[in-house]
Amino acid sequence: MKYLLHLICTLLFIFPFGVYAQNIAEVEAAVGYNATNIEPRNDPAMNKWRYNRFGQFFHIGLYTTFGAEYDGQQAKAGEWLKSEFKLSDEVYNKALNEFNPFKFNASDWAKIDKTMGTKYMIITAKHHEGFCLWPSKFTDFTIKNTPYKKDMLGPLFEAYNSYGIDVFFYYSILDWNHPDYRAIISSPEDKVAMERYIGFVIKQLDELLTLYPQLTGLWFDGQWDTAYKSNPEWGWKIEEFLRKKKPNIIINNRLRSDVNGKLDRDKSDKHYGDFDASFEQKMPDPLTKYLNTDWETSSTLMNNGWSYSKKWQGEIKTSKSIVENLVKATSANGNFVLNFAPTPEGSISEYETKISKEIGSWMSKNNKAIYGCGAINLPKPSWGYYTQSKEKVYMIMFQKPSSKLIQLPFQSEKIKSVKLLNNDNIKLSRSKSKDGTLIIDLTELNQDNIANVIELQF
Numbered sequence: 091m092k093y094l095l096h097l098i099c100t101l102l103f104i105f106p107f108g109v110y111a112q113n114i115a116e117v118e119a120a121v122g123y124n125a126t127n128i129e130p131r132n133d134p135a136m137n138k139w140r141y142n143r144f145g146q147f148f149h150i151g152l153y154t155t156f157g158a159e160y161d162g163q164q165a166k167a168g169e170w171l172k173s174e175f176k177l178s179d180e181v182y183n184k185a186l187n188e189f190n191p192f193k194f195n196a197s198d199w200a201k202i203d204k205t206m207g208t209k210y211m212i213i214t215a216k217h218h219e220g221f222c223l224w225p226s227k228f229t230d231f232t233i234k235n236t237p238y239k240k241d242m243l244g245p246l247f248e249a250y251n252s253y254g255i256d257v258f259f260y261y262s263i264l265d266w267n268h269p270d271y272r273a274i275i276s277s278p279e280d281k282v283a284m285e286r287y288i289g290f291v292i293k294q295l296d297e298l299l300t301l302y303p304q305l306t307g308l309w310f311d312g313q314w315d316t317a318y319k320s321n322p323e324w325g326w327k328i329e330e331f332l333r334k335k336k337p338n339i340i341i342n343n344r345l346r347s348d349v350n351g352k353l354d355r356d357k358s359d360k361h362y363g364d365f366d367a368s369f370e371q372k373m374p375d376p377l378t379k380y381l382n383t384d385w386e387t388s389s390t391l392m393n394n395g396w397s398y399s400k401k402w403q404g405e406i407k408t409s410k411s412i413v414e415n416l417v418k419a420t421s422a423n424g425n426f427v428l429n430f431a432p433t434p435e436g437s438i439s440e441y442e443t444k445i446s447k448e449i450g451s452w453m454s455k456n457n458k459a460i461y462g463c464g465a466i467n468l469p470k471p472s473w474g475y476y477t478q479s480k481e482k483v484y485m486i487m488f489q490k491p492s493s494k495l496i497q498l499p500f501q502s503e504k505i506k507s508v509k510l511l512n513n514d515n516i517k518l519s520r521s522k523s524k525d526g527t528l529i530i531d532l533t534e535l536n537q538d539n540i541a542n543v544i545e546l547q548f
C-alpha cells in the first residue's frame with residue numbers, strides 16, 4: 091500500500107496533469123527502480139520478524155560433500171569451492187552421486203534451534219552452485235537425482251512451525267549451473283538467454299511458494315554480477331511477482347539494484363526489500379546508523395566459510411561472543427543470524443550442538459532481554475549493552491564493573507524494581523544518589539560465564 095502511494099506520488103510529480111504513464115515500463119522507469127518500502131513495514135508478519143531477533147542459517151548443498159577440500163587443498167569458503175578451484179561442471183557434478191544426508195531429521199534440527207532460542211531459520215534452497223534441495227520441475231540439478239532422492243525442504247515446516255519457528259529460503263540469483271545464466275551480456279543472444287533465466291527463476295519461486303505455502307520469506311543473494319545488476323527491471327519483476335503471489339512475504343534487500351546498478355541500498359540510502367541483510371559478518375558502523383531501519387547481520391562460527399569443512403580452521407567463535415553479537419544487534423534494532431554447516435550425513439556437528447546448548451542455557455534465563463527488544467537512547471556502557479522493551483530496560487553485563495556501586499542514568503523514583511534475571515537467589519540492593527539517580531550495589535553479583543542481565547522495571 092505504502093509502495094503504491096509512493097508510486098502514485100512520484101508519478102504525479104513526474105507526469106503533470108493530463109499526462110500519465112502509458113504502461114508499466116514507464117512506471118518503473120519513473121521510480122528509477124528505487125527502494126519501495128520508504129518506511130519500515132508494520133504488518134503482523136514483519137512485526138513478528140522484528141520481534142524474533144535471533145535466527146539460524148543452514149548452508150547445505152553439493153559443496154557439503156567436498157568438506158571444503160579439493161585435491162588436498164583447503165578452500166577458503168566451502169560453498170565457493172567450484173569457483174575457487176575452477177572446477178568444470180563435469181568434475182563438480184559428480185557430487186550429485188555423493189550427496190546423501192541420510193541422517194537428516196528435520197525434527198532433530200528444530201529441537202536444536204528450539205533449545206538455542208532461535209525464532210526463524212534460513213536454509214539454502216539453492217546456493218550459487220545451482221543445486222536445488224527440493225525436486226524442482228524446472229531443472230534436473232536437484233536432490234531428486236542424488237542417492238538421497240527425497241525433498242529436504244518440505245519436512246522442515248512441520249518440525250519448525252510446531253515450535254513457532256519460521257522457515258525462510260535462501261535463493262541465489264547467481265547460478266553456476268544453469269545454461270542460460272550470464273554474468274555479463276556481450277551479445278543480443280546473451281540477453282535473450284538471461285531473460286530466459288529470469289523466467290526460470292520466477293518459475294522456481296512460484297513453485298516454492300506453491301509447494302510450501304507456510305514459507306515466511308526469501309533471503310536472496312548473488313545479485314552482484316554485471317548482467318543482473320545493470321538490468322534492474324529483472325529484480326523488480328521478480329519482486330513484483332512475489333508480492334502479488336504472497337502479499338505478506340518477507341524479502342531481504344539482496345534481490346534488486348536501481349538504474350545506476352547500485353546494490354543493497356538506492357541512492358537515497360533506502361534499502362530494497364523489507365530489511366537490509368548486507369551486514370554479512372559485520373554490523374552497521376557506527377552501530378546506531380540504522381536504528382530506524384530493519385536490518386539483519388549473519389555470522390559464521392568459523393572464519394569465512396558457511397558450509398561444512400572437514401578441518402575446522404582459524405578462530406572459532408565461542409558462545410559468549412555469539413551472545414554478545416546477538417545482544418549488540420538487538421541493542422541497535424537489528425536481528426542476528428548464526429550459521430551452522432550440516433555434515434554430509436545431514437547432522438549437526440558436535441561443536442555446533444555444544445554451542446547451541448550453551449547459548450540455549452543463557453537464552454532460557456535471559457531471553458526477555460532479546461525478543462521484542464530494541465535500542466534505548468543512551469551511549470553504550472562500558473560493561474555491556476542496554477536493550478529495552480515497553481516498561482523494561484535490560485542491562486546486559488559481559489564484564490562486571492570494577493566498582494561495587496554503579497550509578498545509572500535513570501531517576502531512581504521512576505524504577506519500580508531491580509532484579510537479576512538469571513538468578514533468583516541474588517538480591518541486588520539499590521540506593522539513590524544526591525541527584526536522585528539510581529545506584530545498584532553489585533557486591534553479591536558473580537560474573538556469569540556469558541553475561542548477567544539486570545532488569546529495571548519502570
Ligand code: JFZ
Nearest residue numbers: 167169170311367368369370388396
Ligand atoms: C553470500 C554468499 O556468497 C556466501 O556463500 C554465503 O551464502 C553468505 C551468507 O552470503 O556472501 C555474502 C553475502 C553478503 C555480503 C557479502 C558476502 N555482504 O553483504 O557484504
